[in-house]
Amino acid sequence: MNVFSFGGGVQSTAALVLAARGDLDCDAFLFANVGDDSEHPATLRYVREVAMPYAAAHSIELHELHRQRKDGSIETLYGRLTRPGSKSIGIPVRLAGSGAPAQRNCTADFKIRVIASWCYRHGARKMKPATTMLGISMDEFQRMRTDSGISYTRLAYPLIDRRMSRQDCINVIASAGLPVPPKSSCWFCPYHRLSVWQRMRDEEPDLFRKACELEASLTARAKTLKRYSPKALPPEQEAVFFTRTMKPLAQAVGNASQLSLFDSFEGDVCESGFCVA
Ligand code: SF4
Numbered sequence: 001m002n003v004f005s006f007g008g009g010v011q012s013t014a015a016l017v018l019a020a021r022g023d024l025d026c027d028a029f030l031f032a033n034v035g036d037d038s039e040h041p042a043t044l045r046y047v048r049e050v051a052m053p054y055a056a057a058h059s060i061e062l063h064e065l066h067r068q069r070k071d072g073s074i075e076t077l078y079g080r081l082t083r084p085g086s087k088s089i090g091i092p093v094r095l096a097g098s099g100a101p102a103q104r105n106c107t108a109d110f111k112i113r114v115i116a117s118w119c120y121r122h123g124a125r126k127m128k129p130a131t132t133m134l135g136i137s138m139d140e141f142q143r144m145r146t147d148s149g150i151s152y153t154r155l156a157y158p159l160i161d162r163r164m165s166r167q168d169c170i171n172v173i174a175s176a177g178l179p180v181p182p183k184s185s186c187w188f189c190p191y192h193r194l195s196v197w198q199r200m201r202d203e204e205p206d207l208f209r210k211a212c213e214l215e216a217s218l219t220a221r222a223k224t225l226k227r228y229s230p231k232a233l234p235p236e237q238e239a240v241f242f243t244r245t246m247k248p249l250a251q252a253v254g255n256a257s258q259l260s261l262f263d264s265f266e267g268d269v270c271e272s273g274f275c276v277a
Contacts, residue, residue, distance in 0.1 A: 001130040009184035011135030014169030020058035028061040034110040035076025093240035
């Protein structure tokens with residue numbers, strides 16, 4: 001079984017076009033939606049209004065998957081982060097003190113396991129593993145890894161095999177007459193570049209305000225959890241940050257000089273459907 005982890009971004013969409021042309025052997029494209037309240041709205045629009053109709057027109061399976069609780073209800077990442085009483089931080093916030101990114105489980109819980117579970121339900125086993133293709137292009141080859149960490153899944157990189165760059169992917173999408181998709185990620189992802197936050201502040205102020213509120217609520221939670229705030233930070237000091245400036249988001253994005261200093265450090269990491277740092 002060959003499946004493609006479809007993130008809804010440039011690389012994934014190029015792979016969809018390759019499959020439509022018969023240049024990529026794929027049984028199903030799998031879009032692990034981390035939540036309608038979590039994925040950036042523009043990505044959801046693109047997936048549902050462009051990618052899905054295109055896939056259907058070419059008889060390609062493109063399934064939207066969700067993380068399900070044991071009772072069958074859908075859990076979203078934003079829902080987990082904002083649930084009253086939750087102890088979860090779980091996204092790659094920067095920690096006060098070291099500035100290191102916190103350990104995250106968002107990708108594993110909401111994407112990797114969701115796709116692996118689909119493969120298992122469709123027959124993947126240790127002796128008969130599924131191949132999960134990731135949309136990583138040549139310009140980000142350092143994100144490749146060999147071990148999926150799941151006994152019944154192995155990884156493949158069809159765009160790397162074809163020596164395709166991100167620009168090649170854009171050209172493939174354009175040649176199919178499709179619009180180029182926006183970068184795909186959660187709207188609150190701490191991996192965003194500062195310029196992405198700045199654009200959100202200017203063009204999507206409601207979303208930006210929600211991101212600032214989420215950062216503040218995670219800081220409040222982190223202060224109650226020893227593992228995030230081992231030195232018992234003074235109340236006036238923040239504990240976690242959405243940027244590596246180590247300032248609350250609104251301040252970080254408001255500082256133009258920091259924008260040029262920090263912007264080049266942060267990569268676009270969420271295009272493959274696996275959010276590999
Ligand atoms: S986009 Fe960011 S926050 Fe969302 S799942 Fe990926 S790493 Fe986590």
